[in-house]
Amino acid sequence: xxxxxxxxxxxxxxxxxxxxxxxxxxxxxxxxxxxxxxxxxxxxxxxxxxxxxxxxxxxxxxxxxxxxxxxxxxxxxxxxxxxxxxxxxxxxxxx
Amino acid sequence: xxxxxxxxxxxxxxxxxxxxxxxxxxxxxxxxxxxxxxxxxxxxxxxxxxxxxxxxxxxxxxxxxxxxxxxxxxxxxxxxxxxxxxxxxxxxxxxxxxxxxxxxxxxxxxxxxxxxxxxxxxxxxxxxxxxxxxxxxxxxxxxxxxxxxxxxxxxxxxxxxxxxxxxxxxxxxxxxxxxxxxxxxxxxxxxxxxxxxxxxxxxxxxxxxxxxxxxxxxxxxxxxxxxxxxxxxxxxxxxxxxxxxxxxxxxxxxxxxxxxxxxxxxxxxxxxxxxxxxxxxxxxxxxxxxxxxxxxxxxxxxxxxxxxxxxxxxxxxxxxxxxxxxxxxxxxxxxxxxxxxxxxxxxxxxxxxxxxxxxxxxxxxxxxxxxxxxxxxxxxxxxxxxxxxxxxxxxxxxxxxxxxxxxxxxxxxxxxxxxxxxxxxxxxxxxxxxxxxxxxxxxxxxxxxxxxxxxxxxxxxxxxxxxxxxxxxxxxxxxxxxxxxxxxxxxxxx
Numbered sequence: 001x002x003x004x005x006x007x008x009x010x011x012x013x014x015x016x017x018x019x020x021x022x023x024x025x026x027x028x029x030x031x032x033x034x035x036x037x038x039x040x041x042x043x044x045x046x047x048x049x050x051x052x053x054x055x056x057x058x059x060x061x062x063x064x065x066x067x068x069x070x071x072x073x074x075x076x077x078x079x080x081x082x083x084x085x086x087x088x089x090x091x092x093x094x095x
Numbered sequence: 096x097x098x099x100x101x102x103x104x105x106x107x108x109x110x111x112x113x114x115x116x117x118x119x120x121x122x123x124x125x126x127x128x129x130x131x132x133x134x135x136x137x138x139x140x141x142x143x144x145x146x147x148x149x150x151x152x153x154x155x156x157x158x159x160x161x162x163x164x165x166x167x168x169x170x171x172x173x174x175x176x177x178x179x180x181x182x183x184x185x186x187x188x189x190x191x192x193x194x195x196x197x198x199x200x201x202x203x204x205x206x207x208x209x210x211x212x213x214x215x216x217x218x219x220x221x222x223x224x225x226x227x228x229x230x231x232x233x234x235x236x237x238x239x240x241x242x243x244x245x246x247x248x249x250x251x252x253x254x255x256x257x258x259x260x261x262x263x264x265x266x267x268x269x270x271x272x273x274x275x276x277x278x279x280x281x282x283x284x285x286x287x288x289x290x291x292x293x294x295x296x297x298x299x300x301x302x303x304x305x306x307x308x309x310x311x312x313x314x315x316x317x318x319x320x321x322x323x324x325x326x327x328x329x330x331x332x333x334x335x336x337x338x339x340x341x342x343x344x345x346x347x348x349x350x351x352x353x354x355x356x357x358x359x360x361x362x363x364x365x366x367x368x369x370x371x372x373x374x375x376x377x378x379x380x381x382x383x384x385x386x387x388x389x390x391x392x393x394x395x396x397x398x399x400x401x402x403x404x405x406x407x408x409x410x411x412x413x414x415x416x417x418x419x420x421x422x423x424x425x426x427x428x429x430x431x432x433x434x435x436x437x438x439x440x441x442x443x444x445x446x447x448x449x450x451x452x453x454x455x456x457x458x459x460x461x462x463x464x465x466x467x468x469x470x471x472x473x474x475x476x477x478x479x480x481x482x483x484x485x486x487x488x489x490x491x492x493x494x495x496x497x498x499x500x501x502x503x504x505x506x507x508x509x510x511x512x513x514x515x516x517x518x519x520x521x522x523x524x525x526x527x528x529x530x531x532x533x534x535x536x537x538x539x540x541x542x543x544x545x546x547x548x549x550x551x552x553x554x555x556x557x558x559x560x561x562x563x564x565x566x567x568x569x570x571x572x573x574x575x576x577x578x579x580x581x582x583x584x585x586x587x588x589x
Contacts, residue, residue, distance in 0.1 A: 001471070003462070015417060015461040016424070016438065017454055018446035027458065030518060034459055037519045038406040038472070044479050051477030052484060054308055055535030056295050057560070060337050075196040079428035088426055091437045 001039075002032045099124035100264040101582075104168055104321035105348075107267055111157055111167045118157065118167030122150035122211050125169045129213065129265050131588040132238075137250075137260040139174050139232045140182055141214040149211040156209065165328055166209030171266035173257050174215040174232075175222055176202050176312075177301040181212075185303040186230040187220045189429045189448025199301025200333045201270060201312045208328040213266050217256030220450045221420065222277055222305045225524040226513065227255025229452040234510055238263035238583040239285060241548035245586070248507045248550070251281030251524075254315065258285040261315045262583060268316040268325050272302060274309045275408055276503075276528030279540035282315055283502035283553025286542045286581030288322050288570065289315045293561050294535035295340035296326075298333030306415035307338075309408075309532040317580060319541060319570040323347035326563065342561060350564035351571050356390030358569070361495040365401035366527060368504065375501050375552065378544030382499055382554045385576035386569065396495060398486040403479050404530040409522060410463050410476035411533075416453075417460025423448060455518065484534040487557075497565050500527050502553035506546035531557050539566040541573045542581050551581050 003011070008028045012019040019027065073086050082089035099121050102110070110116045126143050146169065153167035177183050177195035184190045198206075206212070219229040226249035227235040237250040238259055250259040254271035258281030261269050271278040273291035282289025290313045297312040304310065314325035327347050333339045362383060367376070383393050425431035425444035432447045434440035449457065463472035490498065504526055514521030531538040537560075540553040554573055558566045 001468075007462075008458075011458050011462045011465070013442075014465060015457050016421075016441040016445055017449065017457065018439075018442035027455070030455055031459060031462065033517055033519060034409060034455075037522075038410055038476075041403055041406050041410075041475055041479055044400070044403055044475075044482065046475060046478035046482070049478040049481050051474055052480040053477060054338070055484060055533075056338060056340070058295075058340065061334075061341070063334070072196075078196050079193055081425060081429070081431035090426055091434070091440055093437050 001035055003028060003035070100128050102267070103318050104267040104316055104324055105318070107168060108165070108324070112162060114157065118150040118153035118211065119147070121167060122146050122169050122213070125213055125266060132263055132265055134587050135236045135238060135259050135263060136233050137217055137235055137256040137263065137265055138171065138214040139184065139186060139217045139256065142181060142212055145181065146211050146213050153209055153211060163207065163209035164324070165205060167211060168209070168267055169211045169213045170205060171213050171216045171257060171260045171269040172202055173218050173254055173270050173272060175218055175272050175303045176270055177303070178202055178212070178215065181215065183215065184232065185221050186218050186232050187448065187450065187453065188231045189423045191231070191430065193428055197301060200298035200335060201302065201329045204328050204331065210328070216260055216269060219253035219255065220453050221303065221416070222253040222272055222274055223416070223452050223456055224252040225276065225280060225521050227252040228510065229450055231450055235259050237285060237507055238587070239507060239550055240586065241550060247510045249284070249510055251284035251507065253277040254281050257315045258282055258287060258289070261285070261287050261317060268314055268321055270312060270329070271315050272310055272312050273532065274305050274412060275532050276525040278313045278315065279502050279528045279538055279553070279555055280524055282540040284507040284551065286551030286583070287315055287317050288319050288539065288541055289313065290322050290326060290539040290563070290566065291531065291537060292326060292330060292563055293340070293537045295338050296330045296537070296561070296563070298331070298336040298339045300333055300335040304419040306412040307419060308415060309412060319567055319574050320348060320351045323351055323567045340561070345564055347564060347567055350567040353568040354390065355386065355568050355572055358391045358496040358565070359494050360386050360391050360393050361396035361490050361498040362393060363396050363398045363401065363498060363500060365398050366500045368526070371504060374546045375504060378552050378554055379499070379501050382543055382573055385573055386499065389572045394495060396490050396493065396498070398490065398530070400479065400482045400486050401530055404483050404533055405522060405526055407476040407479040407483065408525070408529045408533060410472050411480065413456040413460035414464050414473050415460070417457045417464065420453070420457055480533050483530055487534045487536060491559050496559070497562065497569055498557040500555045500557065502527060502540040502555040506548065506550035506552055527555060536560060537563050537566055539570045541570045543573055543577045
């Protein structure tokens with residue numbers, strides 16, 4: 001499989017990364033190189049094989065559903081590019 | 096006074112406890128070396144005041160005989176570990192001014208045990224790279240050079256700053272992270288020891304995430320014993336990371352010098368790749384002989400899905416990265432570039448903040464997870480991952496205790512020499528290490544020889560899940576047999 005310029009633009013939009021027109025062709029080449037490289041996975045017979053999402057042989061732990069952390073809004077906001085009155089500030093979303 | 100920076104971590108610890116040296120002198124000696132070695136660009140942030148304060152506290156504790164296991168030991172920290180109040184960038188422009196308000200679990204355990212922080216170490220941006228050339232804060236120059244040639248070489252990556260700093264005596268040990276080989280490959284390139292523990296052995300909390308099912312923290316040091324000492328402090332269950340293993344942490348140092356008699360060492364035939372230079376084969380053959388001489392039994396084994404590991408990795412790791420890095424949106428922390436609306440702000444911020452390699456991986460990850468391609472790429476790669484893991488399970492079932500392979504397919508290369516045309520060329524560096532992350536196993540890289548240019552080469556030992564003690568015992572045998580420690584010529588401070 002390989003991608004065309006329109007697909008590269010679509011991926012960039014899904015990833016929320018602005019890509020300039022003059023970069024599309026280069027990116028298309030790089031992505032296609034990668035896709036050609038991983039093509040060999042199609043040789044492998046994976047019929048009936050379960051996918052591995054985690055290698056661990058353990059059950060995730062449960063904890064009580066209670067508030068265990070918080071009450072430090074200042075620290076949470078300390079690195080925010082823009083804040084207002086204890087909130088993160090973003091450009092207008094709803095007209 | 097003897098050079099305090101050339102001590103091993105164990106020697107320094109023992110001399111501190113015996114009050115033969117002070118934490119202050121030890122720290123000051125390192126700070127001085129760091130200043131002289133700035134041309135290597137191993138540290139992206141030196142924290143001398145912080146270090147001196149910690150050293151003074153250590154001296155007070157040592158004076159009262161209350162020192163912890165790492166009391167007064169100066170360490171460097173990869174800039175992927177969040178350090179409270181100390182800038183942490185992941186060597187990305189998007190985090191260039193990020194000052195964490197919390198401490199990663201791994202580093203907090205190092206400070207709990209008395210270690211001293213010298214500064215933050217360079218790495219590939221978001222740990223995506225094998226040469227430290229993708230760092231937004233500049234390349235790391237390896238302390239090593241080819242014989243009769245002063246061309247700058249890479250230290251490996253992604254933990255390039257950690258490897259260079261340990262190799263050049265700019266700290267007694269360092270932290271690293273390893274997603275596909277980022278501890279073992281740079282350790283091999285710089286003639287030092289690095290171990291990636293079993294997935295779940297160390298908490299990932301407070302470490303900037305790359306690929307969460309593969310990432311694992313581990314130590315670098317100049318001897319196997321020193322890495323064993325560090326891992327004991329770094330490891331352990333953490334309620335803040337639900338994937339951290341609820342298993343007691345052994346005193347790894349006790350495995351040093353333990354007999355390896357009767358242990359079965361597997362030699363996987365698939366790691367003898369076609370066209371591999373003789374200089375890579377040579378230390379591998381020697382390693383086999385050394386372990387045999389120590390009483391281990393050498394067994395030929397097969398890991399048939401090895402050749403698919405890199406392809407599966409370059410689907411799974413970018414997929415997880417694309418998801419993890421979605422958080423960098425210019426809202427809660429990091430860079431913000433204004434846009435005409437909120438989506439444009441996200442897009443401009445991410446375009447300006449991410450480097451080329453990171454952008455490429457996010458885009459590939461986005462593609463393989465997107466509707467219509469998920470099954471063909473991502474799900475298939477996860478199934479191949481199952482088969483790779485089964486290969487190892489079969490070896491353990493056969494009674495194999497550990498597996499011996501080369502750590503890298505070559506010695507270090509020059510800055511700018513690889514991957515500029517085709518990124519796959521750079522990715523091939525991880526061919527021997529990436530299988531270990533896919534299966535979640537522990538792997539250690541130990542210096543074992545040199546290439547034709549006089550550059551270090553490492554051997555990798557792969558262990559069973561939570562078989563770190565076996566790796567320390569076997570690694571120590573190789574280290575002893577390989578002869579004196581490899582030290583680079585100190586060209587940077589002449």
